[in-house]
Amino acid sequence: MNFYQTVLTCTIFLTTLVHASIIIDKGYELAKRGSKKSNKPLEYTIMNYEDFYGVNLNIGSPEQTVGVALDLLTADIFVPSSNNSYCNKKVDSSGDIFNCTGGTFDTTASSTYFRNSSDPFYNTYRITDYASGYYAMDTFNINGVNVTNVSFAVADASNYTYGVMGLGLPAGEGSNLFELSSYNDVLHEYVNLPQILKNNKYTKSAVFSLFLNDQCGEGGKLLFGAVDHSKYLGKLYTVPVVNVYKNAGYKTPRRYDIGLYGIGAYTDSNNNETFSTTLFSASLDTTSDFSYFYKTIADKMASYVGATWDTNYSLYTLSCASINYNTSFVYDFGGFNIFVPMSNMAFVADVKNDTCYLGFKYHHMSSAILGTPLLSSAYLVFDQDNYEVSIGVANFKGAQVSSIQSVGKKIPKATKAPSYSNSWTSAPSNITLGGNMFTNTKSFSNPWTLTDDLGCAKITESSGSVLNNGRVEQQITSSTTNK
Numbered sequence: 001m002n003f004y005q006t007v008l009t010c011t012i013f014l015t016t017l018v019h020a021s022i023i024i025d026k027g028y029e030l031a032k033r034g035s036k037k038s039n040k041p042l043e044y045t046i047m048n049y050e051d052f053y054g055v056n057l058n059i060g061s062p063e064q065t066v067g068v069a070l071d072l073l074t075a076d077i078f079v080p081s082s083n084n085s086y087c088n089k090k091v092d093s094s095g096d097i098f099n100c101t102g103g104t105f106d107t108t109a110s111s112t113y114f115r116n117s118s119d120p121f122y123n124t125y126r127i128t129d130y131a132s133g134y135y136a137m138d139t140f141n142i143n144g145v146n147v148t149n150v151s152f153a154v155a156d157a158s159n160y161t162y163g164v165m166g167l168g169l170p171a172g173e174g175s176n177l178f179e180l181s182s183y184n185d186v187l188h189e190y191v192n193l194p195q196i197l198k199n200n201k202y203t204k205s206a207v208f209s210l211f212l213n214d215q216c217g218e219g220g221k222l223l224f225g226a227v228d229h230s231k232y233l234g235k236l237y238t239v240p241v242v243n244v245y246k247n248a249g250y251k252t253p254r255r256y257d258i259g260l261y262g263i264g265a266y267t268d269s270n271n272n273e274t275f276s277t278t279l280f281s282a283s284l285d286t287t288s289d290f291s292y293f294y295k296t297i298a299d300k301m302a303s304y305v306g307a308t309w310d311t312n313y314s315l316y317t318l319s320c321a322s323i324n325y326n327t328s329f330v331y332d333f334g335g336f337n338i339f340v341p342m343s344n345m346a347f348v349a350d351v352k353n354d355t356c357y358l359g360f361k362y363h364h365m366s367s368a369i370l371g372t373p374l375l376s377s378a379y380l381v382f383d384q385d386n387y388e389v390s391i392g393v394a395n396f397k398g399a400q401v402s403s404i405q406s407v408g409k410k411i412p413k414a415t416k417a418p419s420y421s422n423s424w425t426s427a428p429s430n431i432t433l434g435g436n437m438f439t440n441t442k443s444f445s446n447p448w449t450l451t452d453d454l455g456c457a458k459i460t461e462s463s464g465s466v467l468n469n470g471r472v473e474q475q476i477t478s479s480t481t482n483k
Contacts, residue, residue, distance in 0.1 A: 040143045041404050042202060046070065046212060046220030053212055053286055053372070054102075055165060055222060058141040059152075060110030067102030068163035070210075070222065070286045072382075073255055075168030075192060076123060078131050078153035082106040086159050102162025105154060112148070113138045121153035123174040131158035135175070135190070142224070147202060151190050167208065167222075169241075169384060170195070172254035194384050197224050206384040207407040212286070212376040214344060214396045223404070227411060230403040232379035232392030236414040237336040241387040242424045244281050244367070253387055256284045259424035260368055262332035263297060264437045265304045266339070266446055267324060275300040277332075277435030281367045281424045284380070284389070288371030291360040294431045298362035301329065305342070307358055313349055315357040320348065323356065328446055331374065332437055335418025338391060339446055340377040366427045381411050390414040 044055040052069045057079065059066060066079045080087060080100055087100035107113050116135040124130045133155040140150045153174070155163075170176070170189040191199065194206040203225025211231040213220040221228065227236070243253040260282040264274040276297050293301070298316070302308065305327060307318035323346050328339040349355040359373035381390040390411045405412050 040145070041226060041402070042142050042145060042197065042224040044142065044222040046222055048213065048220065051289060053220065054162070057163070057165065059105060060138050061112040062109075063141055064105055064109065065103055066105050066163050068165040071125075071164050071166050072168060072284050072286050073172075074123060074125070074164060074166035074174075075170060075172040075254075076121065076153050076166045076174050077150075077164070077193065078121065078123070078133070078155050078158070078166075079103075079105040079163035080131075080158050080160065081133060081154045081156040083156050084158055086157065100161055107136070107154060110138055114149075115154075116151070119175055121155070121174055125160070125164065129159055131155040131160060131164070133157065140193070145202070147193075147196065147200070150193055150196055167194075167382070168255050169253055169387075171245075171250055171252045176254075192384075194224060198385075203406070205407045205409070207381060207411070209379070209381040210286075210375070211379050211394065212372065214376055214394070219400075221402075226404050226406045227381050227390075227413075228379075228402050228404050229413065230401045231395055233395045234393055235336075236379070236381065236390045236392040236411065237333065237417045238383075238388050238390045238411060238414045238420065239333055239417050240420060240423050241389060242281055244424075256382065256389060257281045257367075257424075258284070258389055259334055259419075260331060260370075261334050261419065262330075262435060262437045263293070263301065264330045264332075265301065265327060266330050266438065267327045272438045273300075273304055274435045274437045275304075276431060276433050277437065278428050278430075278432050279424055280428055280431070283367070283369050284375060285369050285371050286375060288369060289359065289373075290369075291371045291374055292363045292365075292369040293360060294366060294368075295362035295364060296431060296433060298360060300433060301360065302358060305358070309362075310357075313357060315349065315361070317349060317355050317357045320346070320354050320356040330437065331370075333391060333417060334420060334423065336391075337437070338374065338378050338393060340374050344373050344377050366431060381407070381414070383407075383411060386410075 047054050054067050054069050057066050057068055057077075058064070059079065068077070068079065080102070082104040084100065084104060087104060107115070114137045116137060118135055121131070121133045121135050131153070133153055135151060136154050137149045137151055140147045170192055173189055173192070176187050176189050194203075194208055197203040198206045205225060207225055209221075209223045209227050209231075211221045211223075211228065221231070239258045241253045242257050242259060243250060244257045245254050258281070259279055261279050262274060262277040264272060266272040299309070302316040305318060305324070306322055307316040309315075310317040323342055325342050328341045329345065331338045331340070345359045346356050347359060349357045359371070377394050379392045379394050383389070388411075
């Protein structure tokens, strides 16, 4: 699936209004300093465009709407300038179309715009994509709340058709990257959006939470300074963010890497398998449709569900009709497990030939990248103050309701993972297969069997599989699923 393909057919990002029941705790202070008073939470509605997740930014005075993709790996917000040459070029030398359908920002039309005289902005995305321009400040309207003097970048040259909302850590800002030092006189960090909200008392902490909703759904939420307890099942567990770039000279983490202690698959107490219990680091990536694992592990994962590597597609493929939707892939994050149901892992490659593919690939690195198949199955709270991430199992029913609590020094109702103090410190010398994540299957529980909403897979009284928006929707009997 091409990350950029959907952009070519999308018109400007449209905001979906979700009718929700909202419960806000008394301690959640809302927009005291905003020029517009509001009793709404500081949040964006996340739109699922299948190839990426995006939000609408409202910038400037008067407001201009620009669609951007959410990105955890980068730390700069950038929007294409109305003068971006690629917006008029339409086609570049590779034949790709760039039409800026996400919208552009006209700096001359905003009375609150201020161009920063510091170093120019430059960053790269993926392999061939880049954005070049300058840093600026302006007012961001977040759900009716005006937040002034937000730092972002304006790209007058970018071969993206939309902007990017980088939510990464300050050390990962373009102005602070060693590999981009030729563009900056002095490497430095600047105050990012979560920190601005905290420093100006819009929120109590530099925290944001992420609920993508299921891969067939819409109406996810990006919430600042708070946690929404309706968006997860069971408990939240907290893990440390590890600094994989320490040897490169970074004193603090520059992206959200966490320790991954084991990978397995679970169908029931008699049918499960552990693929590896080697501890390695894993990057959280909202821009990737796939997760990536060391090849021997990925091969074992595919084999468990009857998939093989298809050189024609460069994907792990299997028969759509053969998929068992009681199976989940299981990820151990240090004493607690996140289950990713097959409904979030199976995608249709060829309807006529009954060919589906899995939402992961292999690479040859002793680390992992955890893309949207896993992230959409989880609820995540990112704490930039304490370099921590709290994780729970996503509650897809929670898309229509809210139970919001502000975050102070710690994430409320979150518990440190049992192996919090024994996290990743260095890359493993080798990847070992096997182990046992399921030592006590009687106490081992798949949370997706406790809910009647599996997202793309809806439990009904019939059986069989049908196609839904290019994905496989499995209809499972209630007795089978909830046994």
